[in-house]
Amino acid sequence: MSSESRASRYYDTEPARASRTVVRPTPLGTAVYETLLAQLISLKIAPGSRIAVDALVRELGVSQTPIRAALIRLEAEGLVVNTHNVGYSAAPMPSRDRFEQIYDMRLLIEPHTAMRAAQRMSAASREDLANMARAMAAPEEGDAKLAYGKFAMQDARFHARIAIESGNLLAAEALDRLYAHMHLFRLRFHSGVKDDAIQEHETLMQALLAGDGDAAGRAMTEHIERSRERMAPYFDLLD
Ligand SMILES: [Zn+2]
Incomplete structure (x- = not known):
């Protein structure tokens, strides 16, 4: 899949469009996807290890179809x-x-995309982004690791949407490729990460909704620097 179509795929999954253009996954498809997502986040499926479709058919007691669909989405x-x-x-x-x-790349790209988005977003886009931020801030019941994984996926879509709203699709594509290399949320999954990120998003959203480009750029810089500080200790453990 090209990065351009990936960027537009994020665009097509935002709530306002979802109701008319996107086919909703079946409950079984969603359940299989969430099971695999939880296994990837809890490292039950270890980074780099093979994922055998046949073994999953036996383990989950479902046919290959929902498993393949979930794998394509996770890919x-x-x-x-x-x-x-x-x-x-x-x-x-x-x-x-x-x-x-x-x-380093996120710090180069995203303050700029946030600034430009604040300056040029339509009223409808502002509302969409605010809805995305609200959905992320809503408490999730059940498995904490799965909730965290879902939050990380929503966060990627939120940042991708801001990049698209900047009007610079080259920046949006570059960011999309970066996110494909991230998967960093697998490093640390405690609720503090989510709570801090939600607060930072709120500051960012206020600047975006106010159309204040400078404040949006500063809020994005702050959010990425804090995120880096949250994730870096994992690598200290490895050294
Ligand atoms: Zn974020």
Whole structure:
């Protein structure tokens, strides 16, 4: 899938359009997707390890169809890779160097996309983004790791949408490729990460809704720097 179609796929999944253009996944499809997502986040499926469709058919007691659909979705989200002649495996974790490069790139791209989005977003887009932020802030019942994984996926869509709203699709595509290398949320899944990020999003949303480009850029810088600080200790443990 090209990065351009990935960027527009994020665009097409936002709530206002979903009701008329996107086919809703079946309850079984969603259940299989969420089961695999939870296994990837809890590292029950270890980074880099193979994912055998036949084994999942036996383990989950469902046919290949919903499993393949879930794997295609997880591949588009960058959590799973599909290699020719090998099949599916869990995406490997980034190295520390890669981690630093990803955050350096985010700090170059995203303050700019946030600033431009604040300056040029339509009223409808402002409302969509506010709805996305609200959905992320809503408390999730059940498995904490799964809730965290869903939050991370929503966060990626939120940032992708801001990049699209900047009007610079080259920046949106570059960010989309970066996110495909992230999967960083698998590193740390405690509720503090989510709570802090929600607060930072609120500050960012206020600037976006006010159309204040400078404040939006500053809020995005702050959010990415804080996110980097939250994730970095994982690599200290590895050294
Ligand atoms: Zn965020």
